[in-house]
Structures are given as structure tokens and as C-alpha cells.
Amino acid sequence: MSIDRRFLLTCAAALPLAGALSRTALTAEANGTGKAAYTLRIATGLVELSPEHIVSTTLYNGQFPGPLIRLTEGKQVVVDIFNDTDKPEQLHWHGQFVPVDVDGAAEEGTPYIPAHGMRRISFIPKPSGLRFYHTHVVPMNNLALGTYTGQAGPVYIEPANDPGAYDREVFLVLKEFLPSFSQGGDMAMDFLAGKPIKELQDIGSKADEQFKGPKGYEVGYEVFGINGKMLGHGDPIRVKQGERVLFHVLNASAGEIRSLALPGHMFKVISLDGNLVPTPMHVPLLWLGTAERISAIVEMNHPGVWVLGDLSDDDRDHGMGIVVEYAGTKGKPQWSKPKPYKWDYTMFGKAGAAPASPDETMDFTIVKHNAALNGFNEWLLNDKAFSMDTLTPVYTVHEGRRYRLKFRNASDDIHPLHLHRHSFELVHVGGKPTVGVVKDVVMLGGFQEVEFDFVADNPGMTLFHCHQQLHMDFGFMALFNYA
Numbered sequence: 078m079s080i081d082r083r084f085l086l087t088c089a090a091a092l093p094l095a096g097a098l099s100r101t102a103l104t105a106e107a108n109g110t111g112k113a114a115y116t117l118r119i120a121t122g123l124v125e126l127s128p129e130h131i132v133s134t135t136l137y138n139g140q141f142p143g144p145l146i147r148l149t150e151g152k153q154v155v156v157d158i159f160n161d162t163d164k165p166e167q168l169h170w171h172g173q174f175v176p177v178d179v180d181g182a183a184e185e186g187t188p189y190i191p192a193h194g195m196r197r198i199s200f201i202p203k204p205s206g207l208r209f210y211h212t213h214v215v216p217m218n219n220l221a222l223g224t225y226t227g228q229a230g231p232v233y234i235e236p237a238n239d240p241g242a243y244d245r246e247v248f249l250v251l252k253e254f255l256p257s258f259s260q261g262g263d264m265a266m267d268f269l270a271g272k273p274i275k276e277l278q279d280i281g282s283k284a285d286e287q288f289k290g291p292k293g294y295e296v297g298y299e300v301f302g303i304n305g306k307m308l309g310h311g312d313p314i315r316v317k318q319g320e321r322v323l324f325h326v327l328n329a330s331a332g333e334i335r336s337l338a339l340p341g342h343m344f345k346v347i348s349l350d351g352n353l354v355p356t357p358m359h360v361p362l363l364w365l366g367t368a369e370r371i372s373a374i375v376e377m378n379h380p381g382v383w384v385l386g387d388l389s390d391d392d393r394d395h396g397m398g399i400v401v402e403y404a405g406t407k408g409k410p411q412w413s414k415p416k417p418y419k420w421d422y423t424m425f426g427k428a429g430a431a432p433a434s435p436d437e438t439m440d441f442t443i444v445k446h447n448a449a450l451n452g453f454n455e456w457l458l459n460d461k462a463f464s465m466d467t468l469t470p471v472y473t474v475h476e477g478r479r480y481r482l483k484f485r486n487a488s489d490d491i492h493p494l495h496l497h498r499h500s501f502e503l504v505h506v507g508g509k510p511t512v513g514v515v516k517d518v519v520m521l522g523g524f525q526e527v528e529f530d531f532v533a534d535n536p537g538m539t540l541f542h543c544h545q546q547l548h549m550d551f552g553f554m555a556l557f558n559y560a
């Protein structure tokens with residue numbers, strides 16, 4: 078999915094004329110009565126990851142990823158969503174400040190898109206930057222549902238101001254297919270900055286003593302790919318020497334953490350989760366928890382044929398990568414493992430600044446009960462697992478107040494924490510203070526702590542959860558409601 082910037086600018090220049098001719102149509106669109114700007118159809122289809130790996134799964138518009146949806150910040154849009162499957166669906170607009178009716182989470186009260194039915198929704202896109210859409214149904218132990226399917230697609234909301242100097246944009250959607258249950262995984266766990274906290278390890282050990290025996294199920298995958306193609310299949314990213322390519326990377330996995338490196342090149346990270354960072358930094362590799370996004374510029378100054386791929390040899394060998402090919406070069410794509418590098422969100426923050434003080438602080442301790450729910454791990458926040466029946470616990474917030482949420486992880490897993498319909502500002506990560514890094518997902522390291530602030534400025538029920546599908550389905554959720 079590569080878009081030539083000059084081509085886009087040419088199209089944009091042609092727009093005002095068409096706009097003037099269809100003013101009536103635009104008004105009808107704003108009222109939700111005209112033609113939708115985008116139509117998404119949920120249906121079973123095939124993803125050809127390679128000629129030997131053709132996967133049947135649920136898709137948007139018969140493709141993976143779903144179509145790139147380009148919106149303009151503040152300009153109302155109408156989207157029709159058709160559900161051609163026989164199960165009710167939810168389509169979540171991840172990272173946008175939309176109302177409950179649109180957000181796409183049944184726990185908040187968004188209506189389902191009925192089986193063999195449709196919903197027309199209308200909303201004002203914001204904030205600008207890289208967002209995405211994905212299904213938000215609860216699969217529990219059914220690996221043919223929810224984010225285990227191919228229901229994910231990128232959204233780009235055009236900002237009022239151009240974010241930087243680059244020649245071309247490339248969207249990369251990282252995703253695994255053919256899931257199955259396993260016991261024990263091999264996911265990297267030691268790449269986050271910060272150190273484990275003894276007190277949290279002690280809480281974790283106590284829980285482990287209570288829930289002895291085998292650990293809960295994990296999910297493993299057979300094939301991996303970028304934009305629905307295994308490494309070496311599909312078109313390479315063709316570049317020219319000196320070109321600055323802006324990569325928009327989305328980890329659309331159901332629960333995997335992903336890394337990405339391009340031998341001989343650095344990434345200049347300009348946005349995290351679509352939000353410009355105060356201090357853009359050059360880094361040798363990227364780490365993305367489930368649902369995280371990174372926008373980074375790569376200056377193409379190292380000619381050759383390269384693998385832009387995951388650091389995990391196993392995942393890369395099963396397809397997690399894409400070839401970058403300089404004009405005029407030939408040969409087998411080259412990979413070399415980068416040196417170990419700690420991923421530290423705070424390096425993108427504003428130096429020497431102090432965060433605004435919160436009006437209120439809430440503490441949450443995360444505990445895992447090994448295999449406590451029919452062989453699945455159960456997750457508790459302050460001793461409570463979320464109940465899908467009673468939709469509790471619910472924490473009350475007041476409009477206009479700034480809340481500091483502190484999460485203490487008494488488990489060895491990394492949790493990509495996600496808040497719906499709001500962004501948050503990181504204030505403390507891995508033992509370090511920070512200011513100005515605004516996100517909607519943040520990875521919390523094993524036995525570590527993270528603190529972030531959010532301003533209650535979008536009334537309505539608001540879902541918080543770990544974006545690891547197994548964790549959220551088995552307890553790791555909570556609701557915030559406005560008083």
C-alpha cells in the first residue's frame with residue numbers, strides 16, 4: 078500500500094471544482110442522508126499471503142488490510158458498514174474522539190451492526206494522524222472471531238499542518254494469520270526500558286502459589302505478513318537513493334508484540350499512535366505493542382536490497398517482513414540482526430518540563446491467576462475481573478477533570494493498555510518521568526509501573542482494556558463513566 082505524495086497533491090488540487098458542483102450532496106452527507114464517503118462490508122474472504130498460504134477469514138471489503146480511509150480532521154464523514162456475516166459485529170474507530178454511538182464497543186453501549194444488516198454512522202474525525210479501525214467483538218475461546226480475523230484497516234486523518242519533510246508515504250499493517258492455542262510462547266519480553274519492581278514480583282509470586290500448575294493458554298500463529306503478504310511475496314517497496322519515506326506502521330495483531338528493523342538505516346520517529354512527539358528521535362529499530370502505531374521517516378541512503386523485518390527469526394522466517402529495493406540494485410534481500418536496543422517512550426518526551434498536576438489519581442494493581450478460567454489465565458484489576466454480564470467495574474469521572482491512572486503490573490507479561498475515545502499523556506514510564514508523549518496504547522513491562530494522565534473531555538461510557546485479546550476477554554477491562 079504505497080501512495081505517491083505528488084499524485085495525492087495533484088488529486089487534491091482538482092478537488093475544489095468537484096466540491097463546488099456537489100454542494101447539495103455534501104449537505105446531504107452531513108445530515109447522513111446522502112451517499113456515504115466510505116462503505117465497508119464485513120464478509121468472509123481469502124487472503125493470499127503467498128501462493129502456498131491462502132487463508133479464509135473475515136475481512137473488510139474482501140481485502141487485507143481493509144481499505145485505507147483518509148479523512149480530514151474536523152470534517153464530518155458518513156460511513157456505511159454492512160455486515161454480510163451471520164454474527165453481529167462491532168467496528169471500533171481506534172484512537173478517535175468519537176461518541177459512544179459510533180465508537181464500536183458493546184460494553185460502552187454502541188449498537189451492534191446486525192448479522193446481514195447495516196449501520197450508517199456519521200462522525201467528526203479527530204485527532205489528526207494515523208488511526209485504525211478493527212472489530213471489537215469478544216472472541217473468548219473462538220479463534221474465528223474478533224481480532225484473530227483479518228478485520229483491521231488503517232485510517233489517516235489529514236492534519237491542519239503538514240507534519241514534516243518527506244517524499245512519499247508507505248502504510249505497513251503487521252498481522253498474523255491461522256491462530257491456534259498453545260501453552261507457553263516465545264514473545265520477547267526484555268526490550269522495554271526500566272527494571273522489575275521487587276514488591277510487584279512478590280505480589281506475583283503469591284498469586285502463582287495460589288494458582289499452581291500449568292500456565293494458561295496462549296495463541297500462536299502459522300503465517301505472518303505485512304499488508305497481507307509474507308516476506309518475499311507481493312511487491313517490494315521500491316525506493317530511490319536520497320528519498321525520504323514516511324512509514325506509517327500499524328501493529329494489527331490480536332496479541333503479539335512486533336519489532337521492525339531495516340539493516341543499515343535509522344528510523345526518525347515523528348509520531349506515536351498518530352500524535353506528533355515533542356522530540357523526534359533517530360532509532361535503529363521499532364517496537365510496537367498490539368494496536369500501537371508509529372510514523373517514522375527513513376532516509377534511503379544505503380543502496381541495496383534489504384529485508385525490513387521483525388527481529389524474531391522465527392516470525393520473520395514465517396513471513397513477518399517486506400523487501401525494500403533501491404532502484405538499480407538486484408540480488409537476494411539482505412538481513413542483519415540489529416544490536417540489542419531498549420525501547421524507551423520517554424526519549425520522545427519534552428526534556429526539563431513537568432506534567433500538569435492531576436485533579437485525581439487512581440491506582441490499579443494487575444494480577445494474573447494462572448489457568449483459573451477453564452485453562453485460560455484470569456486477569457484482575459484491584460482484585461476484580463471485568464464481568465461481561467454485569468459490565469462492572471465502572472469508575473466514575475467528572476467532565477473537565479484531569480485523571481492520573483497508575484498501573485502496577487504484578488505479572489511477567491507485557492500489557493498494551495488502551496483507553497477508548499480519549500488520548501492520554503505519559504507521565505511516568507519504567508521509573509522515568511516524562512511529558513508531552515500523547516498516546517492511546519502504552520506497553521507496560523513485566524513487574525513495572527506506568528502512569529498516564531487523561532482529561533475527561535468526551536462524555537459517555539469509556540472502555541479501558543489491555544489490547545492483548547486473551548487478556549481483555551478474560552478480565553482485563555474496566556469502564557469509566559461520566560458523573
Ligand SMILES: [Cu+2]
Pocket residue numbers: 490491492493543544545548549553
Ligand atoms: Cu494484557
